Amino acid sequence: MDRRGKDKPEFEIFWTRGNRKIDFRKPNIIFSLGRRGSGKSAFLELMALKHLQAGGKILDLFGSKDGEGLAWLRSPLTKDKEIKLLHGNLVDLQGRDGIQATKFKLSDLDRGDIFISASPLYTSMDNEFDSVNHVFDTLWKRTYWDQPVFIIVREAANLLYSRIKIRPSQTMAKAELVYMLRESRHSGLALGLDSTKHTSIDIDIRKLTDYLVLKNLGLYGLPRDLWWIYSMFDPNALQNLKPNEFAIITKEGCMGLGSFDLPRWHKREGEHILKDVGVNPRYYEAEKESEQALEYVREAVETLTGKYTPTDVSEWIKNEHGVEIRPEGVGLYLRRIGYTTENRSIDGKQMRVVKQIGNSC
Ligand SMILES: Nc1ncnc2c1ncn2[C@@H]1O[C@H](COP(=O)(O)OP(=O)(O)OP(=O)(O)O)[C@@H](O)[C@H]1O
Ligand SMILES: [Mg+2]
Incomplete structure (x- = not known):
């Protein structure tokens, strides 16, 4: 098995315009855009880890279908951390301590440091969406906080799809989601979202981001509203970024180029993660x-x-x-x-x- 990467991954940024140190005690919104396999999730995992090391918590909420978020269970840095699995009502984790996601309460946040809700822990996509919506709505009820919770959303569009399920129209779901994201800092919620597509939700979310991270964008390049970035970064260079490289633009307009280490625990394509981390759900x-x-x-x-x-x-x-x-x-x-x-x-x-x-x- 491919075990490249670092147990203690780090990143560095070379600022080309302005200068900014990311404060991981703050409820930042980080949005990472890039084609498939460009290293978006690995980067978000590192950002989540940084929030954890700064005293925050991680909630890996919207995993990919293959249970990528479960890879936290094999991270050496999290050995001294409490990891809780959020799961569907009709799933038994067979001996592993978990929390039924539809019963998630704010006080449950005190029970762990990392919370993982992964698709294989639900009996259906419907059930996963219902559960995730419940957790999401509960978190937004946090009126006071001393540690941010970094929520990983591995495909921004999924967040919208899940909201459409519980709202009468797509427009209403989208408006509500954008409102929730805008207000997230009041509840101490940091967010790390990634996206491969330039969907309409992306523009609205991107406008709220503190840090826009550009990975290899492939053939299609930047969406039109971001073309101005080409005046600072060579389009050709952006198109050829390696998985460990990224460009970053802050809300204030600072710009930089960066590189980061692959977290060693990151799930590899095709890997049977449930087996590797010893999670054996019964449906x-x-x-x-x-x-x-x-x-x-x-x-x-x-x-x-x-x-x-x-x-x-x-x-x-x-x-x-x-x-x-x-x-x-x-x-x-x-x-x-x-x-x-x-x-x-x-x-x-x-x-x-x-x-x-x-x-x-
Ligand atoms: N910092 C890095 N250094 C070296 N290789 C990396 C790094 N980050 C990612 N990779 C390589 O790229 C692969 C894909 O990374 P990742 O899963 O983060 O991509 P992604 O953009 O999230 O893909 P998808 O769109 O399919 O979700 C990793 O399995 C790893 O091989
Ligand atoms: Mg990914």
């Missing part, structure tokens, strides 16, 4: 589904007469309930309700027919 919904399937198979064998095969059972369920259970699956369920299959010759053809275990007929 109850899947179990409920299989109970339902078992019921259908039971109903089929009680209804079908004569000689029939698992394929007949499968077709019967499809016709009666519109649910597809493959004949191989039917075979497994049959055994659980005391049936099996055996080879019989029917009309000169060998077929596997269903029979009750222990019944010789």
Whole structure:
């Protein structure tokens, strides 16, 4: 396994216009723009770590589908930190201490230093969005704070999609989100968002950022409203930034070029992170589904007469309930309700027919 990177990653910035030291005790909004694989998430992880080291907390809220946020569990720097996993209602973490995300309360923030809500800890995307919205809304109720919470949103557009789910229109969801982000500092919320696309939400969020971080932007380059940046940075150089390089523009107009170390724990593409960090969620919904399937198979064998095969059972369920259970699956369920299959010759053809275990007929 690729284990490049640093246990104690650092970054440096060479300011080309103005000069600014990032104060990690402040609720900063950092927005990082770049094409896929340009090093956006690795950079946000480093920014989150800096907030943690300055006494803040990390909430890795909107992970990618593959559970990238879970990689914090193998960060050596977080050994002396409490990590809590936020998970869906129908998920059992099997021995690992977690918090049901829909029950998240402000006082839960005292229970840990790093909170991770990762897609594999939910039974569906819907459930993940509902849960994340709840956590997000709860955090905005913080009226006093002494430590900022750095929220990582690994794809800014996902935040908007999740809000659209709970608001009557896209316009309302977007207006509310922009309002929440504008007010975030009052609740002590720092945000690190990344985006690959130049969507409309990006422009509104970008206007609120304290630090705009540009990674390799690929062929399409900067969105039109940022073209002025080309007067300071060579377009060609921006297009060829390596994953460890970035350009940075502050709210006050300071500009600089920087480089950073890859956090060693950062999830690599294709890696099975759940296995590596030893998280083994059990999904109850899947179990409920299989109970339902078992019921259908039971109903089929009680209804079908004569000689029939698992394929007949499968077709019967499809016709009666519109649910597809493959004949191989039917075979497994049959055994659980005391049936099996055996080879019989029917009309000169060998077929596997269903029979009750222990019944010789
Ligand atoms: N500072 C760095 N130094 C060296 N390599 C890096 C650095 N940052 C990132 N990389 C390399 O780039 C890869 C992709 O990084 P990362 O996952 O942060 O990209 P991304 O822009 O978030 O991608 P995506 O858009 O797919 O989410 C890493 O797995 C690593 O190999
Ligand atoms: Mg990423």
